[in-house]
Amino acid sequence: MPKKVVLLGDFGVGKTSIGMRLAEDRFEETTIATLGVAHFTCKVAGLTPFSAATKLEVWDTAGQERYRSLDSLRLYLRRALGAIVVVDVTSAGSLEAAKRVVSQLRLDEDCAAREDLAIAVAYNKCDFEARAFDPAAVAWTGVCAAVETSCKTGAGVQQLARALVDALPADDAAAATSNVGLTQPGASLTSGSDCC
Numbered sequence: 001m002p003k004k005v006v007l008l009g010d011f012g013v014g015k016t017s018i019g020m021r022l023a024e025d026r027f028e029e030t031t032i033a034t035l036g037v038a039h040f041t042c043k044v045a046g047l048t049p050f051s052a053a054t055k056l057e058v059w060d061t062a063g064q065e066r067y068r069s070l071d072s073l074r075l076y077l078r079r080a081l082g083a084i085v086v087v088d089v090t091s092a093g094s095l096e097a098a099k100r101v102v103s104q105l106r107l108d109e110d111c112a113a114r115e116d117l118a119i120a121v122a123y124n125k126c127d128f129e130a131r132a133f134d135p136a137a138v139a140w141t142g143v144c145a146a147v148e149t150s151c152k153t154g155a156g157v158q159q160l161a162r163a164l165v166d167a168l169p170a171d172d173a174a175a176a177t178s179n180v181g182l183t184q185p186g187a188s189l190t191s192g193s194d195c196c
């Protein structure tokens, strides 16, 4: 069974582009803002020589917080074992948004993330020379990896995913049912399509 990983981060930071790189190893200069939820599937081996390739189901949603209620965030996170929080290195606002997301995942019981959810940060668009902040000076707690990535060149994207794979908690039966009570009957997030 594929392991569920969710993409999170401000709008336009490159969440869909990371999914596209992981699943299809391609990049589009022009993308359409995501509405609803889409899925990418891919296989990623961990960083250690002996880690087996892991099939991931990468969930992608809109970055605009106004499109996302707490209920939809709970549904989005349901059964997720890992999260990739994406920051755009040219946008200080996207760093603030990512900080908020990470603390919500770690501290906010209402958002229903697993306590052992593995979180990796992507400092995306690192092909741009102009930086809004110095990624090396940013401190994170509860994050397994923070990697500079460029979906345009492909740099760092596999490395980020491989570090996350190594940190994913076991996909046990308890985890599969841990958030079941949070599902609302008839509620659905899916208006996007499976991409691959």
Ligand SMILES: Nc1nc2c(ncn2[C@@H]2O[C@H](COP(=O)(O)OP(=O)(O)OP(=O)(O)O)[C@@H](O)[C@H]2O)c(=O)[nH]1
Residues within 6 Å of the ligand: 010, 011, 012, 013, 014, 015, 016, 017, 018, 028, 029, 030, 031, 032, 033, 034, 035, 061, 062, 063, 064, 124, 125, 126, 127, 128, 149, 150, 151, 152, 153
């Ligand atoms: N130069 C450069 N452009 C990028 C990179 N990643 C994404 N982009 C561009 O940034 C724009 C937004 O990318 P998306 O992947 O759609 O961003 P998103 O986070 O999914 O956006 P929402 O769905 O609106 O939240 C597109 O024009 C991409 O081509 C990157 O690493 N480098």
Ligand SMILES: [Mg+2]
Residues within 6 Å of the ligand: 015, 016, 017, 032, 033, 034, 060, 061, 062, 063
């Ligand atoms: Mg998108």
